[in-house]
Amino acid sequence: MTLEGRTVAVIGSGYMGGGIAQVLALAGAEVRIADVDADTTRANLDRLVAEARAFAAEDLFPAHAPDTIAGRVHAAESFEAAVEGADFVEEAVPEKIGIKHEVLRRVSAAAAPDTVIGSNTSTILIGRIAEAVARPERFLGVHFSNPAPFIPGVEVIAHAGTDPAILPGVEELVRAVGKQPARISDADGFVLNRLQYALFSEASQLVDEGVASAEDVDTIVRTTFGFRLPFFGPFAIADMAGLDVYRFCFESLQGRWPERFATPRALAEHVENGRLGTKSGGGFLDVPAERVPELVAYRNKAYARMAQLIDELGPAPLGKEGDR
Known part of the structure; x- marks a missing residue:
């Protein structure tokens, strides 16, 4: 069109x-x-x-x-x-x-x-x-x-x-x-800014607590879960990781922050019903079992190509010339 x-x-x-x-x-x-x-x-x-x-x-x-x-x-x-x-x-x-x-x-x-x-x-x-x-x-x-x-x-x-x-x-x-x-x-923050500012808030707390510097938080975000985000949203990533794994991680975080990292209701319901993500044939998204190998192959190719693109572009010019 x-x-x-x-x-x-x-x-x-x-x-x-x-x-x-x-x-x-x-x-x-x-x-x-x-x-x-x-x-x-x-x-x-x-x-x-x-x-x-x-x-x-x-x-x-x-x-x-x-x-x-x-x-x-x-x-x-x-x-x-x-x-x-x-x-x-x-x-x-x-x-x-x-x-x-x-x-x-x-x-x-x-x-x-x-x-x-x-x-x-x-x-x-x-x-x-x-x-x-x-x-x-x-x-x-x-x-x-x-x-x-x-x-x-x-x-x-x-x-x-x-x-x-x-x-x-x-x-x-x-x-x-x-x-x-x-x-x-029509809701406060819509989707983009509600998610973006939730991430920024948690990142700022990590810096305030002395867990990592701003530079190192940025490195972790862009080279780990952020590396996946051009290709998959949070629900697809969770399904591929395994929703039972996600529930376990929430429970681990609850030892320190029981309210901040309370297990999302939908996640708990999926796990209780045996919907563990792609390994069980369905979770937040329905991916037929026969398509899982195709999905894994796409994921691997996507991440490899992203790494090649980043190498080609070089580091972002955020620091001094001598730091790059």
């Missing part, structure tokens, strides 16, 4: 909104961007084209990207001008509820009644933002991650009043720009 013939508005043309505009244009859409004033919008458009030129030179974007983005992304004079005739609007203004409400009042009043409006919020409940939207049934969260051109996952978040009929179309649009949508309920 491409977005040829579609007109999309992106409200807020900073690094998040600008990146979203780039991928929309590369997928075939005519994109209008708008920011706090026309001069800011035009300056940001120039930046997006310059970025595309740099990305193309590094083979991160296709060679045609600078010309395509220059031809398909247009600087609108105002929010209202940007959304006129658009069939989808993505709001990407700063994470302050007052700013979002002010902008979305204007945008939803000016847009056609059936225009779907998404918010790129990463933390604010969609239902709360929807209070300022005319016809809130056509409003939802469409949360890209930074940097938007390169991170594939997008949270699609309906609030209690969202019309469910709009969800498949939004998911199609997300797939058309080369991203992977995941349908999420």
Whole structure:
């Protein structure tokens, strides 16, 4: 699917909104961007084209990207001008509820009644933002991650009043720009940030307790369980490890932190019912026994290729030149 013939508005043309505009244009859409004033919008458009030129030179974007983005992304004079005739609007203004409400009042009043409006919020409940939207049934969260051109996952978040009929179309649009949508309920932190900040909290406690330095915690995360995460989520990893093993590990941690590491109810139920993961034919995910050898072969190939890629790229330039 491409977005040829579609007109999309992106409200807020900073690094998040600008990146979203780039991928929309590369997928075939005519994109209008708008920011706090026309001069800011035009300056940001120039930046997006310059970025595309740099990305193309590094083979991160296709060679045609600078010309395509220059031809398909247009600087609108105002929010209202940007959304006129658009069939989808993505709001990407700063994470302050007052700013979002002010902008979305204007945008939803000016847009056609059936225009779907998404918010790129990463933390604010969609239902709360929807209070300022005319016809809130056509409003939802469409949360890209930074940097938007390169991170594939997008949270699609309906609030209690969202019309469910709009969800498949939004998911199609997300797939058309080369991203992977995941349908999420409207809850504090959604999924991405609830997990991300839970990990950061535990990592910070390890450093505070003197268990390891920040550098060594980062090394453990990226070279052990983090090494698996590009290919498998936490439930697939648990199933392959064995849910009985996971329960044992939770019980071990409970000796020191009985509440913090209480055994999850679903894990205990799976083990009690003999659903131990891939070794028993099912756990959180159902993997038929005949497909387990194929899964193991994929896992091994994936990890080997990841190691090769990391060797090819070299270490991230996080320290001093002499430390690398």
